[in-house]
Amino acid sequence: MKVRFFLSILIGFIGFTSCNNSSSKNNEVSDTTLTEVVKKDTVVIPQRVLPDDGQVGVRKGAVFLFKNRGFELFSGGEAMGRQYAQVINSYNRLQIPGLKIYNLIVPNGFEFEVTEPYKDKAKPATVAIEAIFKAEDPQIIKINPVDEIRKHRTEYIYFNTDHHWTSLGAYYGYRSFCAAAGLTPISLDTIPSKVKPGFLGLFYRLTKSSILKNNPDSVRYYLFPDSVNFYIGTSKSLNYWGKSKMYAEQVSGANSYSVFLQGDLPICKMETQHKNGRKIAIVKESYGNAFSPFLTNNYEKVIVVDSRYYSGDFIGMLKAEGINELLFINNIFAAHTPFHISNIKGLTNPGSPKAKP
Structure with missing residues (x-):
């Protein structure tokens, strides 16, 4: 396996656990005067590789610094992608009556900033995503958000100093x-929002780069x-649900991404006023935190499970809560x-030890 893949995965390992450790302006409700800077390019180039713009990239440790931002460089292999696909297939083959299964794979930010001199630095996301989809059962509903996100590549869809997508990027995934x-x-035109300023994320913590x-x-x-x-639920009981708040509004600074769903809770539940019979469970890592709240606009019930931390009776929970849709978003x-794939697989075995990076 290539060295750069190990370096990239190292970033992912640290970043996926970082949350626990650590709109329209007319409708913005903010306790600050700072809002994010959104690029306002007038032309969105649809192809993956952009013309050389003279920007020079440099590696600093495991982070690629480019265009005044930090990036991970993806180079995952097809064999590992097939293992992921087989785990998703295993849920389909449980044949839970009435359960519809989706798989959504999120690209990382470099996918939308590749210029001609760096086109071979990272494997194209769609190549990897479609290879996974090819290995999945036909009953799995497959979602590749790359084209939808690329339409908005000049917007503020990924952070400058962190590996996550922003809530706007998550919206296009939604x-x-x-x-x-x-x-x-x-x-989003009429939806009010709040903004937490001064977020320096994982890439800054790894590099201490003055650029970031x-x-x-x-x-x-x-x-x-x-x-x-x-x-907020627990791995120990299917019946305990403690009422709380969807957003951890007290967080700030380096912990600001933890505002979404209070960070990486093992399991949480959102119940809405939509009485449409649609009840979904989401299996995710930290990219799912910014994504999941959007589904409260469409579903009667949304349950979010972090496969890294939940060790309860996942299948029993699906049945007890009347879940009829299951989304894997990673x-x-x-x-x-490997450790993510193992933990997703392990959800069918309550109490099994969690794999670590």
Whole structure:
């Protein structure tokens, strides 16, 4: 396996656990005066490789510094992707009555910033995603959000100093999901939001780069109009749900991404006023934190499980909660990482030890 893949995976290992450790301006509700800087290019180039713009990239440890931002460079192999596909297939082959299964794989930020001199630095996301889809059962509903996200590549869709997507990037992933699930996505035009400024994420913590320090991020989260009851569950019981809040509004600075779903909780539940019979469980790593709140606009019930930390009776939970849709959402590194794949598989074996990076 290539050295650069090990370096890239190292970033993923640290980043996927970092959350626990650590719109329209007219509708913005902010306790700060700083909002994120959104690029305003007038032309969106649809192809993957962009013309050489003279920007020079340099590696600093496991981080690729380019265009005043930090990036991971993906080079995952097809064999590992097939292992991920087989784990997703195993849930389909449980043949749980009435359960519809989706698989959404999220590209990382470099996919949308590749220029001609660096086109061979990272494997194209769609090549890897489609290889996984090819190995999956036909019953699995497959969602590749690359084209939808690429349409908006000049917007603030990935952080400058962190490996995650922003809530706007997650929104475009949500739109891709809605298209596959027969749902109408909510429009952000009239949704108020709040912003947490001064976010310096994983890439800055790894490099202490002055370039990144001078290009800090802000974390926007949306205040959806529908009433949502938010509960935190436990691996020990299918019946315990403690009422809490969907957003950890007290977090700030380096921990700002943990505002979404209070970080990496093992399991949480959102119940809404939509009485449409649609009840979904989401199996995710930290990319799912910014994504999952959007589904409260479409589902009666949304349960979010972090496969790295939940060790309870997952299948029993699906049945007890009347879940009829199951979404696996993982970033492209997680879908090619042995410990993530192992932990997703392990959800069918309550109490099994969790694999570690």
